[in-house]
Amino acid sequence: MAKLNTVKALNLALLQEMERDEDVVIIGEDVGVDGGVFRVTDDLHRKFGGKRVIDSPLAEAAIIGAGVGMALYGLKPVCEIQFSGFAFQCFHQFENHVARFRLRTLGRFHVPMVVRMPYGGGVRALEHHTESEEQFYAHIPGLKMVIPSGARNARALLVAAIRDPDPVIFFEAKALYHAAKEDVPDEIETMPIGRAQVARAGTDLTIVAYGTMVRVAKEAADALSTDDGVEAEIIDLLTISPLDRETLVASAKKTGRVVIVHEAPRSFGPGAEIAASIMDEAFLYLEAPIRRVTANDVSFVGFARERSMLPAVPQVLAAARETLKF
Amino acid sequence: MPRTALEPRFQVEYLSILDADGKLDAALEPDIPPDELKRLYRAMLLGRHLDERMVRLQRQGRVGTFAPIKGQEAAQLGSVALLRSQDWMVPSFRETAAMLWRGWPIEKLLLFFAGHIEGSQPGPNQNDLPICIPVATQLPHAVGLAYAAQYRGDDVVVMAYFGDGATSEGDFHEACNFAGVWHVPLVFVCQNNQWAISVPLKKQTHSRTIAQKALAYGFPGLQVDGNDVLAVYAATKEAVDRARAGDGPTLIECVTYRLAMHTTADDPTKYRTTEEVAEWERKDPLTRFTAYMKKKGLHDDGLQAEVEAEVSEAVRRFEEIPAPDPLTVFDHVFAEMPPHLAAQRDLLAARLRDDAAGSPDPPEERPASPPMRGQRNSRWQS
Numbered sequence: 001m002a003k004l005n006t007v008k009a010l011n012l013a014l015l016q017e018m019e020r021d022e023d024v025v026i027i028g029e030d031v032g033v034d035g036g037v038f039r040v041t042d043d044l045h046r047k048f049g050g051k052r053v054i055d056s057p058l059a060e061a062a063i064i065g066a067g068v069g070m071a072l073y074g075l076k077p078v079c080e081i082q083f084s085g086f087a088f089q090c091f092h093q094f095e096n097h098v099a100r101f102r103l104r105t106l107g108r109f110h111v112p113m114v115v116r117m118p119y120g121g122g123v124r125a126l127e128h129h130t131e132s133e134e135q136f137y138a139h140i141p142g143l144k145m146v147i148p149s150g151a152r153n154a155r156a157l158l159v160a161a162i163r164d165p166d167p168v169i170f171f172e173a174k175a176l177y178h179a180a181k182e183d184v185p186d187e188i189e190t191m192p193i194g195r196a197q198v199a200r201a202g203t204d205l206t207i208v209a210y211g212t213m214v215r216v217a218k219e220a221a222d223a224l225s226t227d228d229g230v231e232a233e234i235i236d237l238l239t240i241s242p243l244d245r246e247t248l249v250a251s252a253k254k255t256g257r258v259v260i261v262h263e264a265p266r267s268f269g270p271g272a273e274i275a276a277s278i279m280d281e282a283f284l285y286l287e288a289p290i291r292r293v294t295a296n297d298v299s300f301v302g303f304a305r306e307r308s309m310l311p312a313v314p315q316v317l318a319a320a321r322e323t324l325k326f
Numbered sequence: 327m328p329r330t331a332l333e334p335r336f337q338v339e340y341l342s343i344l345d346a347d348g349k350l351d352a353a354l355e356p357d358i359p360p361d362e363l364k365r366l367y368r369a370m371l372l373g374r375h376l377d378e379r380m381v382r383l384q385r386q387g388r389v390g391t392f393a394p395i396k397g398q399e400a401a402q403l404g405s406v407a408l409l410r411s412q413d414w415m416v417p418s419f420r421e422t423a424a425m426l427w428r429g430w431p432i433e434k435l436l437l438f439f440a441g442h443i444e445g446s447q448p449g450p451n452q453n454d455l456p457i458c459i460p461v462a463t464q465l466p467h468a469v470g471l472a473y474a475a476q477y478r479g480d481d482v483v484v485m486a487y488f489g490d491g492a493t494s495e496g497d498f499h500e501a502c503n504f505a506g507v508w509h510v511p512l513v514f515v516c517q518n519n520q521w522a523i524s525v526p527l528k529k530q531t532h533s534r535t536i537a538q539k540a541l542a543y544g545f546p547g548l549q550v551d552g553n554d555v556l557a558v559y560a561a562t563k564e565a566v567d568r569a570r571a572g573d574g575p576t577l578i579e580c581v582t583y584r585l586a587m588h589t590t591a592d593d594p595t596k597y598r599t600t601e602e603v604a605e606w607e608r609k610d611p612l613t614r615f616t617a618y619m620k621k622k623g624l625h626d627d628g629l630q631a632e633v634e635a636e637v638s639e640a641v642r643r644f645e646e647i648p649a650p651d652p653l654t655v656f657d658h659v660f661a662e663m664p665p666h667l668a669a670q671r672d673l674l675a676a677r678l679r680d681d682a683a684g685s686p687d688p689p690e691e692r693p694a695s696p697p698m699r700g701q702r703n704s705r706w707q708s
Contacts, residue, residue, distance in 0.1 A: 025477070041605050051477060057507055060498035062466045069470020072455070075477065077470075089496075097462045097467065103658040104456055106447045110661065165661040195663055242664035 003181040009151035010040045010116075010172065013158040014078065016188050018048055025070065026163060027054045027063055028080030029115075037082055038118060038177055060090035064115065068097050071113040078160055084117040084171060087130035091136070098167045100144030114161045114168050119147075120212050120263050121310050122175030124303040129174075131300055132211075132263035135270055137169040138241035144193055145240040147171040149214035151182040153238060164193055173212040196244040198251070201231035205320055206251040208274055209261040210237040213311060217261055220316035230324060240270055248274060249281040256287035257323045261311055266294040288326030291319040292303040336541045338534075341561050342551040344499025346609040348617035356560040360624055366407055366555060367619050370399045370612055372422030372633040376432060377586075379637050380422075380439065384590040389644070392439040393420040397553070397585035398517050400611030402487070403427060404558025405515045408566045409485055414453040414475075416468040416486040418461070420584075421516070424487065428454050432640035433647065442650050453482075462492035463516070465501035472510035472575075483569045485513045493536050500541075502577070506543035511569035512542065513562065514540070516575040517552060519584040524597035540577035552580025553611035556618070583609070652678060 004012065018024045023272040026041055032055035035042030045053040056063050060081055067077040081087045086324040087094075094115075135143045146161060146168055148154035154172065161168035199214055200221050209217040214236045221232040233251050237244065252258050258278055260271040271292040278290060293311045300309060343354045358366070377396050395402065402424040409415060415428050422435060429452060431688035438445025438457060446456035458464035468486035492498050493516065505512050516536050520527050533539060540547030546568075550557045558580055565576035583606035587594050594603075602651045619625040656663060656671040663671070 057500075057503050059496075059500040059503065061463075061497050062469065062504045065466020065497060065501070066470035066473060066504055069472070070477075071470070072467065073471050073474030075474045092460060092463060093466070096463055102660070103655060104443060104446050106443065106654070107658050108447050108450070109455075144660075219567035219682040242660075242666060245666065291335065318546075 001183050001185050004151050004184045005178050005181050006148075006151045006154045007038060007177045008170065009155035009182070009184045010158055011042055011044070012184065013042060013155045014044060015047070017159055017162045018044065018052065019272070020188070021076065023074060024076045025052045025080060026078045026080065026274055027052065027056050027067055027070075027080050029056060029058050029063070031055060031080050033324070036080060038174070040116070040163070041080065041171070043216055043309050052079055055132055060086055060256055061093055064093040064098065065201075066091040067115070068093065068101070068111055071167075072101065072109050072112045073084070076112050076114075078114045078116060078162060081115060081117040083129045084119040085131045087117060087133075089293060091208060094137065094143065094169075102166065103142060106168055109165045110165055112165050114164075114170055116158075116170045116172060118171045118174045118177070119171040120173045120175060121210060121300070121303075122304055124306065125174070125185060127300065127302055132295065134171055134240050135264050135268065138273070144168045144242065145171070146193055146238065147173070147211040147240060148238060149199070149236050150176065150180070150183050151191075153191060153197075155184055156189045157193065157238060159188055160190040160193050163190065167192065171211065175212045176215075181216070191238070194239050194242050194244060196235050196237045196239070196247040197235050198233060198247070199236040200232065200234040202231035202255065204230045204255055205232045205257040205259065205324060206235060206255045206257050207232050207316065207320065208235045208237065210240065211263070213261040213263060216311060216313055216316060219313045219320065220320060223313065223317055228321070228324070230320070231321065242274065243273065243277060245277045245281065248278055252278045252282040253285040257326075258286070258290045259293060259316060259323055260290065261293045261316055263310060265297045266292055267297050269294055269319045288323045291323050293319045330436055335540070338538045338541065338547060338549060340549045340551075341557045342554055343556040344554045344614055344618055345475070345551070346553070346614060348614050348621075350618065354557075354560065356556055356563060358556075358559060358642050360622070362407070363619065363622070364624055364626070366403055367624070368633065369403050369423060369427050370555070370615060371629055372636065373399045373403065373426060374612055375630075375633050376426070376637050377422060379641065381586070381590060383436070383641070384439075389436055389439040390441050390708065391591045393589045394584070394586035395420055395422045397583045397606065397610065398519055399423045400555035400558055400615065401515070401517045401552035401580035401582045404484065405513070405562040405580070407559060408562045409483065411451075412453065412482055414455070414468070414471050414484040415581070416455045416464050416471070416484060417457055418464060418492065419457050419459050419486050420486050420489065421457075425454070428452065428456070432637060433644040436641065436644040437647065440644070442647075442654070450472040461499075462486070462488055462495035462497040465492070465497050466504065468512055469501050469504045469508065469510060472512040473503070473508055474541065476508075476510055481570065483511045483513065483566050484699065485515060485566075487515050487517065489522060489664075490516065490518040490520065490527050490530055490536060491525065492516070493539060494530055502540065502543040502575075505575040506545050511567045511572070511573040512575040513569060514575065515562070516577065516579045518579050518581055519582050521584055521588070521594070523588040523592060526598075535579060537577060537579040545575045545577070547577040547579065549579045549581060552582030553609050553614070555611060555615050562669060582611070585610070601699060
């Protein structure tokens, strides 16, 4: 057991999986000698060499496209897109190929690849370095979309993603990279993809969140407990797609009140699918309309306005209180 | 500070061995064993005949839209013939002849164009990717396959097909760049058929050749007469040998012509002249190869009837294939079906049962208006 931040925990997952399985290779911009711009692949180039930790030319479509070819051949590429805001230059590869090879060949081929991307705000970064765009991937059939919320689950989920026979888009919250250290066991640990976790048990209200927003939800839940005597249950999705509707519905049935928090813009965002899924199966248990606390439907234009653009504790509290009073 | 020419100075060659008039440059003639020549010739006849038959099948509504290869048989077969079974072929969507050579059953190709996904499933040990429709997007896959083969130390060459239009796409340039930097065993085969639907080559690129684009990425490019099967074969042999020797990728530009339409949904009379087409018909790859085979004493008059029978038999088998099971698709989205897909599959299965029975269940009785808050303990409670 060691106290690790998320960067170190992810690095440990990569290191151990590469030691375990020679088919695991890393491709990306600056992932080699530099260890990645966030140092997630730090020291792996030295340990495994440039054939396995590949400093690729600067071209997202070929990073993902070549990753597809490697995966079809039987390797397990872990591709890094330096920031999720740059992934639109390879988006066609996701939609046309990464997601479809299994179906198009009726299982003759599959694409066991992981694509890691830093996402989200809170680190005072420039345009195209702050967006939350998980909804695009969650919408594509055939992709799994995973967003951990802390060092320990980041490590376990990355191991699970590498071992998954299907393509996994793995978003890493920049705001969590160095945020907090957690106890991470030395031995390899995995977690099931496709399962949410109850991050805080409660009876009065369900707050659904993932990634950085789990921290926001926890702060809000603590305030609700202290100030309002209300116990909120927090569902940490961990996997956006396929969505763990069972856990969501069970919590909604228990509490009857749901607030969803995400950094992605509201319209057609994950919150809409989460709310609709709860309505499908728990409508009669709801005591109030499901509330969403999200970014507005406005593109991110620079960190001078960031605080006003990201969902924060006061908004979650307001939505929770509104829901409780309804 | 002088301004000087840098070394190396680049050069692009053009290779032609058997010209449109059947004249042979014996010094350049590749050493192809008679049996291999016969196999190539038969494949060319089969490719041509299947293509013509498919156009008729499309016109009769028996298959959907497809992209004919007529005129491009030499470019495909002269190149694919150099692959062994452990090598990989990465097609675009106009490689019928190359796919036949690689062992795709005719009925499977027909299935693809009849809208069955079963037509894009390679056989269990077949190292081919399926038809790829989004232009040039298959090329980075070829680079990745070649990288993986090299990484594992396998004796494998990858061959990727694309057209002149694809060379304007970013994925082409990214793939060439990666292939050059990674020095992978890959042969890029461009079938420059002069037209990307209605856009002629001169509007596609201002480069004198497509072959020269390889030079910018640090590997050889060669332009060949793509209607000359011997030239394509000789050029590809060089490229495949280079790849096998660990000397990296090559780009071969086969200068050819699409004698038919872009797809069966296209009308080429809108953008090109009959004179132009006639000029290229004179350069037909099949005509000159037939003359060559006759001169070599390898021509077999019964072959045409044989390939026609083969195609007819395959069309018969194709037409006996039943409609696909709509539920199969759910089995291949993920290795394990997640609950939401299982639920969607069950709903579809129920709908299909109702459709089959011809009498869908009467809709469940529902209150006329949606429930309001406070109503849920009365009639809406289920």
